[in-house]
Amino acid sequence: MATVLLDEDEGARTRAGTLSEELRNTLEGLIVSGGLQPGERLDEAELAARFKVSRTPVREALKALIATGLLEVKGRQGVTVAIISIPILLEMFEMMAALEGLCAKLAARRATVAEKSGLRDVHARLLEALAASDPEAFYAVNQEFHDLLYEAAHTQFLASQTRALRKRVAAYRRYVTHQPGRMAATIGEHQRILDAIERADAQAAFQAASDHVNLLGDNMADFIASLPAALTQAS
CATH class of the missing domain: 1.10.10.10 (Winged helix-like DNA-binding domain superfamily/Winged helix DNA-binding domain)
Structure with a gap:
């Protein structure tokens, strides 16, 4: 050689x-x-x-x-x-909802037995973080859940684009986790995603994952109010 x-x-x-x-x-x-x-x-x-x-x-x-x-x-x-203006940030969350929904939809059709088991294991660790009232640990384990969801979709381009957008909004998504009741709500939302994937119900998985990420109504107002002033300046 x-x-x-x-x-x-x-x-x-x-x-x-x-x-x-x-x-x-x-x-x-x-x-x-x-x-x-x-x-x-x-x-x-x-x-x-x-x-x-x-x-x-x-x-x-x-x-x-x-x-x-x-x-x-x-x-x-x-x-x-980078500082993201509120209008652009909300657009990004809407796009995240669509991308996460599509990942869940494909996972419902393609996830292996091992991948479903992995999602359940991570979900159990989220329950432990909730019981410990540890938002930082909860946020980290929640990241793992979504990474596994992307992998279970068995797609390269979609997963890479979803991860890239998630990184763009990561500094802001942390504030969602710290909202009162948000961690407990996440548990129920993840459970609906898991149930839909277990049933191989692609449309239900899409809807559950989209609803989980999207900011609507009071949730959106509460999220904006939770952000420090330095993070809401116009871009």
């Missing part, structure tokens, strides 16, 4: 690319988990010092996250974590 040798410049570019990808994943994780808040400024030099890398992979990582919409460039402020 022929051995491919990289010259010094090519090797440097490869290392920079690897560092850039790692840094992008790290920053994305911080944004999704709330470690970096909407509106927070990201400085190239500070990030380079914090993660002990040169500014080149930092710059590339920021460009990639700007392209996904997780970061934005705002005049003199430079690069900041």
Whole structure:
């Protein structure tokens, strides 16, 4: 087998690319988990010092996250974590409802016995988090439930698009979890999704999953009221 040798410049570019990808994943994780808040400024030099890398992979990582919409460039402020205006945010939740519904519909038709069992196991852990009154643990386990739902749909493009949109609204969805009664309501909503998947009722699964994610009526008003002022500025 022929051995491919990289010259010094090519090797440097490869290392920079690897560092850039790692840094992008790290920053994305911080944004999704709330470690970096909407509106927070990201400085190239500070990030380079914090993660002990040169500014080149930092710059590339920021460009990639700007392209996904997780970061934005705002005049003199430079690069900041994206703030989503309320009208756009509500549109995103409507789109999330449609995408999640479609994932559940396909899961009702395609989920394996093992995948159904996995969904039930995660649901049981959600019950434990509810009993412990632990919203952070509940939020994390809830993410697992939805990831398993996407996998059970056995689709690549739909799952990737749903995950991408979920990341865009993650900082805001956390506030839904903290609303009074929201965790208990989630348990019942997940149960309806599970029941529909168990029955292989694709339309019922679609409706249950869509209703679970959508913000309607009082739920929408309560959600907006729960958001800090800094997260509701016009984009």
